[in-house]
Amino acid sequence: MKKLLLTAVTTSAITLGSLFSISAQAADYKIDTEGAHAFVQFKIKHLGYSWLLGRFNTFDGGFSYDAASPEKSKIEVVIETASLDSNHADRDKHLKGTDFLNVKEFPKAVFKSTGFEVKDDNNAVVTGTFMLHGVKKTISFPVQKIGEGKDPWGGYRTGFEGKTTLKLSDYGITYNLGPASTHVEIELYLEGIRK
Template sequence: MTNAKWALDAAHSSVDFSVKHMMFANVKGSFNQFDASIEADPTDLTSANIEFTINTASVDTRNADRDAHLRGEDFFDVENFPAMTFKSTSITKTDEGEYEVTGELTIKDTTKPQTFTVTYGGTGKDPWGNEKVGFGVEGVINRSEFGLTWNAALETGGVLVGDKVKISLDVQAAKAE
């Protein structure tokens, strides 16, 4: 199979994250608005071109005050940086259906190389005859490397917000006509 264009099915995809809170618990959240440009042979991603864009204002941690803080200057500064982006630069097959996808991740005004593990979930036709493909994406970023450095010291030692952020995406896409 050769590379084909795939259109992200946002209704059947998700972008989630998790970060340590108070050094001992996790806070989870999602981004509700995102898009992707995918040119790939889903059975062999090594020659794929992948670009992903996330609307930073769509952050949702199920807490309005925390979401407002995340949208502000201490974190995403959505007024000045409305999107974070990822553009693949190299893809290595590590096992059957498993890949390490490296690319340029941009958050705020900082771009750094970042690698994510991508797992091919399979392909199939939906009830309307559309060819669909699914992928799982996992990774960890260091938020302070991207200028997301706000924190508060705890009375007992440590900090309020952890530096490592676990990223998890479930991606479904339809073969573009």
């Protein structure tokens, strides 16, 4: 009887240990750029009178997330700077040139997280290194979990959004656009498919 009880306890402990190990490991997600369910957008004031909006059409990356241990989350996004699109060909040419992004010399902008500070069930502050225009800086910005669950195609998805403001001169972009246009707002809308 004691042997049977000991076996049952040991089996239960192993089972619980296995479940704990599984739940403690964050799931890896591929950002759904193929289905166009993710966006990297930017916004900057034009003369202080209105906003100029645009986006980057080509980017990739992924993130690691587990609702049971959200503080272990990680994210990496790689943006092709030449994919900038402000819906105006001449302006795009200027923004991609040496006055601004200089996409020939700096073809990629990269964000890689180093920390994830949980605020509540759906909000956190992510910290990481952001490289733009050949300059790498540590930045932090708020992110919000939009939702997660099964999709109609048998997969599992999780989505986040995050927004930050960058000072252009911090990244060596010093072209004078006037005092109202020294900062650019970056907005990330990322839907990931669990691998």
